[in-house]
Amino acid sequence: MRPAVTLLALLPLLLAAGAQDGTEGRAVYAREACWQCHVHARDVFPALTDARRAGPVIGAPGPARSPAWHLAHLYAPRATSPGSEMPAYAHLFAENPRAAEVEAFLKRHDRDGDGVVTKRECEDFQGLDTGNGIVSRADAAPLPSPDALALVRYLEGAERFAPVEAPPHASPPADRENAAARGRALFLATCAGCHGERADGNGPAAPFFGDHPPRNFLRGDYKFRSTRDAAPLDEDLFRTIRRGAGPSMAGWPRLPDTQVWDLVFYLEGLHPHFLTQELSVTERGGARGLRFVQSRADTDDAAGAVLADGRIRKEADLRWWWIDAEGERPIENGLEIGPHTFWLGRPVYDWMDEFRPKPLAIPEPPFPYSEESAAKGAQVYRELQCASCHGPLGKGDGMAAATSRGNLGEVVLPFDYTRGVRWFKGGSDPKSLVRTFLTGLHGTPMPSFATGFSAVTSAPAPEAPWNLAHHVLREARPR
Secondary structure (H helix, E strand, C coil): CCCCCCHHHHHHHHHHCCCCCCHHHHHHHHHCCHHHCCCECCCCCCCCCHHHCCCCCECCEECCCCHHHHHHHHHCHHHHCCCCCCCCCHHHEECCCCHHHHHHHHHHHCCCCCCEECCCCCCCCCCCCCCCCCEEHHHHCCEECHHHHHHHHHHHHHCEECCCCCCCCCCCCCCHHHHHHHHHHHHHHHCHHHHCCCCCCCCCCHHHHCCCCCCCCCCCCCCCCCECCCCCCHHHHHHHHHHECCCCCECCCCCCHHHHHHHHHHHHCCCHHHCCCEEEEEECCEEEEEEEECCCCCCCCHHHCECCCCCECCCCCCEEEEEECCEEEECCCCEEECCEEECCCHHHHHHCHHHCCCECCCCCCCCCCCHHHHHHHHHHHHHCCCHHHHCCCCCCCCCCHHHCECCCCCECCCCCHHHCHHHCCCCCCHHHHHHHHHHCCCCCCCCCCCCHHHHCCCCCCCCHHHHHHHHHHHHCCCC
């Protein structure tokens, strides 16, 4: 039987000593001469001149890094940290013995080109998956040696988590089309190492993230948003880029506001919200619609591309199509139809008012944290039956956990929030948690409880979400 290579399989090993220095990891840190470039906050290694210490301070307060991120960074530093001068430590890894077999399987069966084979694409996984319901490049990831795992435990134990703040930011630029073009260049330079050059989640570092791969922006599964539907607001994307999304994706607090907006408009130009939808729009001229089509422009069999809803198209690009009584025609930049001039990018999206994301009004916290509020939150937790997925103690081991699946059919384990706020992806403040309760996490089994709070009897409906947030934060404290 082949070794398990996903993050899910490695977590017991990586987290068992995560809060300890670990003599084995310290020995690897010294042997590999990491101290020549990194300062350790505890000064346990010989001091060198600051000029030679080019790397970040180990143990300095800052965003958390997941074991998967550390492994990816060791194997290919510039994939996770563009511009890094750190050498690759590929010698701490072994080649996956089934890598070629997995890659061949993906080439044969990955019909929509997203780097993942689901049961809808192929019923027989031929034993290549690790029990997570899909086959992906994570199943071909290089295997970390015991030394690599020990080093990651050492780095984890040195961390002092400090969340990235998202202060007020500048207004978005008016030239969205030029901003999107700048954003693509910036994306290729800073984000493609994980998210891939096509923004499909298939960057060089992606295999190391196992069951929690980088976001495939072409699918439109945006988890962190403040809207009632799948599409996030501009501000939602800005906040996620700035603050990050948990320890596998640290934020970009030093990136200028203008560049963050450029990335936002580039991502929105991919139009993920309409990836598999046919929409009708009523105009004076009658019923009209827009369709967004995804196909495999970069493969030999683009003509056989299969969309997520099963339709087969022959188009060889990602593009919008205008549909009316005269038939279908691709929307190119500057295409004029009636009173409208269409441009690829956000203007098409903004024009469709009835499909624009509907924001949820999330007020500021009405009261501060208190043990009394957290106790009420425990009652709300029981009333909403959160334990069915997250378990009675919040460890992600509820009765429904065994059958929890995402929208690709992949295994999605309920979140264990007792591991601490460093693992919270959407933010660790009460308002961020309440936003998640109200919107749910698109693409996962986590639903919206926007209407559920009105049925709660243990606390007034306006207070119940905040009580629940306080309960979660209390249980996430170190014990």
